[in-house]
Amino acid sequence: MAEPGIPQAAELPQPAAVANPLLAAFLAWLVPGAGHLMLRRAARAGLFFVVVLVSLAIGCSLHGNLYTPVAGQPLTYLATLGCMGLGLPYFILRYLVGYHGDVVSAGFEYGTAFVLTAGLMNLLLVLDAWDIASGKKD
Amino acid sequence: MLSHFLLMVVYGLLVSVFFTALWRRQRREQVVLFLQLFLGMVGGGLLAAWLMYPFPSGPPAPIP
Numbered sequence: 001m002a003e004p005g006i007p008q009a010a011e012l013p014q015p016a017a018v019a020n021p022l023l024a025a026f027l028a029w030l031v032p033g034a035g036h037l038m039l040r041r042a043a044r045a046g047l048f049f050v051v052v053l054v055s056l057a058i059g060c061s062l063h064g065n066l067y068t069p070v071a072g073q074p075l076t077y078l079a080t081l082g083c084m085g086l087g088l089p090y091f092i093l094r095y096l097v098g099y100h101g102d103v104v105s106a107g108f109e110y111g112t113a114f115v116l117t118a119g120l121m122n123l124l125l126v127l128d129a130w131d132i133a134s135g136k137k138d
Numbered sequence: 139m140l141s142h143f144l145l146m147v148v149y150g151l152l153v154s155v156f157f158t159a160l161w162r163r164q165r166r167e168q169v170v171l172f173l174q175l176f177l178g179m180v181g182g183g184l185l186a187a188w189l190m191y192p193f194p195s196g197p198p199a200p201i202p
Contacts, residue, residue, distance in 0.1 A: 044159055047155070047159050048156070048159065051152050051155055051156045051159075052156075054152060055152050058148065062140075062145075106140055107140055110140075110142075110145050113149065114149065117149070117152075117153065121153075121156050124160065125160075128160060138163065
């Protein structure tokens with residue numbers, strides 16, 4: 001039962017959107033930091049761009065795995081989604097550069113951790129850009 | 139670049155910087171969170187390594 005005098009969720013003022021959340025999220029996914037740049041958070045955008053791409057570069061230099069789905073191994077589907085979180089860099093590496101990683105390389109496991117982390121960090125940036133564009137977050 | 143410790147420190151640094159910029163806005167709060175994350179990850183890694191030290195490493199894993 002609702003308490004008198006306490007506003008219910010439907011009565012609370014909704015935050016005003018400051019930009020198109022869908023566009024901000026798409027740009028954030030496409031290029032790390034681009035969503036924040038669109039939302040006029042240039043310093044944060046630059047920092048995110050550098051952090052995600054440095055993580056990816058280290059992962060590739062260690063020959064880490066850029067996941068693709070493997071039939072019969074469900075976790076590779078999740079890992080592929082994580083890597084695809086990188087947006088454009090994933091597709092450039094996969095289809096233009098032809099990068100796959102090297103399973104016999106000494107740095108393979110470490111490199112995979114760096115590559116996957118870069119993708120997951122960018123997915124968090126997509127959510128952050130969505131929240132900022134929706135006016136739910138500064 | 140294949141030093142386990144160096145890679146752990148670099149990884150901790152990148153992740154700590156990322157979450158600090160994502161979650162905090164005030165400079166003092168950023169410093170506190172960065173130190174918590176970075177020292178937590180590096181210190182936690184060293185602690186786990188120290189706890190595992192008595193266990194034998196075993197033969198190398200076969201290459202698939």
